[in-house]
Amino acid sequence: xxxxxxxxxxxxxxxxxxxxxxxxxxxxxxxxxxxxxxxxxxxxxxxxxxxxxxxxxxxxxxxxxxxxxxxxxxxxxxxxxxxxxxxxxxxxxxxxxxxxxxxxxxxxxxxxxxxxxxxxxxxxxxxxxxxxxxxxxxxxxxxxxxxxxxxxxxxxxxxxxxxxxxxxxxxxxxxxxxxxxxxxxxxxxxxxxxxxxxxxxxxxxxxxxxxxxxxxxxxxxxxxxxxxxxxxxxxxx
Ligand SMILES: Nc1ncnc2c1ncn2[C@@H]1O[C@H](COP(=O)(O)OP(=O)(O)OP(=O)(O)O)[C@@H](O)[C@H]1O
Numbered sequence: 712x713x714x715x716x717x718x719x720x721x722x723x724x725x726x727x728x729x730x731x732x733x734x735x736x737x738x739x740x741x742x743x744x745x746x747x748x749x750x751x752x753x754x755x756x757x758x759x760x761x762x763x764x765x766x767x768x769x770x771x772x773x774x775x776x777x778x779x780x781x782x783x784x785x786x787x788x789x790x791x792x793x794x795x796x797x798x799x800x801x802x803x804x805x806x807x808x809x810x811x812x813x814x815x816x817x818x819x820x821x822x823x824x825x826x827x828x829x830x831x832x833x834x835x836x837x838x839x840x841x842x843x844x845x846x847x848x849x850x851x852x853x854x855x856x857x858x859x860x861x862x863x864x865x866x867x868x869x870x871x872x873x874x875x876x877x878x879x880x881x882x883x884x885x886x887x888x889x890x891x892x893x894x895x896x897x898x899x900x901x902x903x904x905x906x907x908x909x910x911x912x913x914x915x916x917x918x919x920x921x922x923x924x925x926x927x928x929x930x931x932x933x934x935x936x937x938x939x940x941x942x943x944x945x946x947x948x
Contacts, residue, residue: 712737712896713864718767720753727753729919738894742907745916746947751900755868759789772863788862790853790870798842802852813860827855830885846873867899904940917947
C-alpha cells in the first residue's frame with residue numbers, strides 16, 4: 712500500500728532521513744514512534760510531495776511518486792502538525808473546498824462532511840467560522856478533511872495535539888474502524904508511547920533510521936528494556 716525504499720533527505724550537512732525503507736501493508740495501523748528531531752515530519756513532507764528526497768523511491772497504492780505523482784498524492788490523506796484550515800471560512804466551506812479539489816460530487820461531499828463531523832463529535836454548528844472554534848474542534852475538522860476523499864493511506868503527524876483524552880480516544884477509534892472496514896492504512900507519527908497501545912505494528916525512528924520494527928512486544932524486546940516506554944527513552948535519548 713505504501714512502499715518507501717532507500718529514502719534519504721538532507722538539509723545541508725544534516726541528514727534527516729538516512730536510507731529509510733519501510734513497507735506498509737493494506738488494512739494496517741502503524742505507529743511511527745520517534746523522539747523530537749527523529750525525522751517524522753520530514754518523512755511526511757517527502758511523502759506528500761512538499762519536499763523532494765535526495766535519494767530513494769516512494770510508491771503509494773501502486774503509483775510511483777516519480778512517474779505518477781498526481782495519482783500517488785490522490786491516494787494519500789494527511790494531517791500535519793501545523794493547522795492548515797482557513798480561519799475565516801466556515802467548517803463546511805473548508806471541507807467542501809477540499810472535496811472540490813478531489814472532484815467529489817456535491818451530494819457525496821455534503822454527506823461525508825456531516826457524517827465525518829458527527830463521528831468525531833465536532834460539537835458545533837458546521838456553518839461557524841473556524842476562527843471561533845476551540846483548538847480541539849479545529850483539529851477534528853482537519854481530521855475529517857484528511858479522510859473526505861477516502862484515501863487508501865492516511866498520514867497523521869502528531870494528530871492528537873490539542874485534543875482532550877475523550878477526543879483522542881474518539882479519533883483513534885474512528886481510525887481503527889476505517890482500517891477494519893475500508894482496509895485503508897494509517898501511519899501515525901507520535902512521540903507518545905501510549906498511542907502505540909492498539910497498533911498492529913510499531914516502527915521506531917531515530918536520527919532518520921529505523922531502530923526497531925514489529926509488534927509492540929517484538930519492539931519492546933528488541934529495545935531491551937522491560938517496557939516499550941523504558942526502551943524507547945533509553946535508546947533514543
Ligand atoms: N527546514 C529545515 N532545515 C534544516 N534542518 C531541518 C529542517 N527541518 C527539519 N530539520 C532537521 O531535520 C531533523 C529531523 O527533523 P523533523 O522535524 O523531521 O523531526 P520530527 O521527528 O518531526 O521532530 P518533532 O517531533 O520535534 O516534530 C532534525 O535534526 C531537524 O533539526
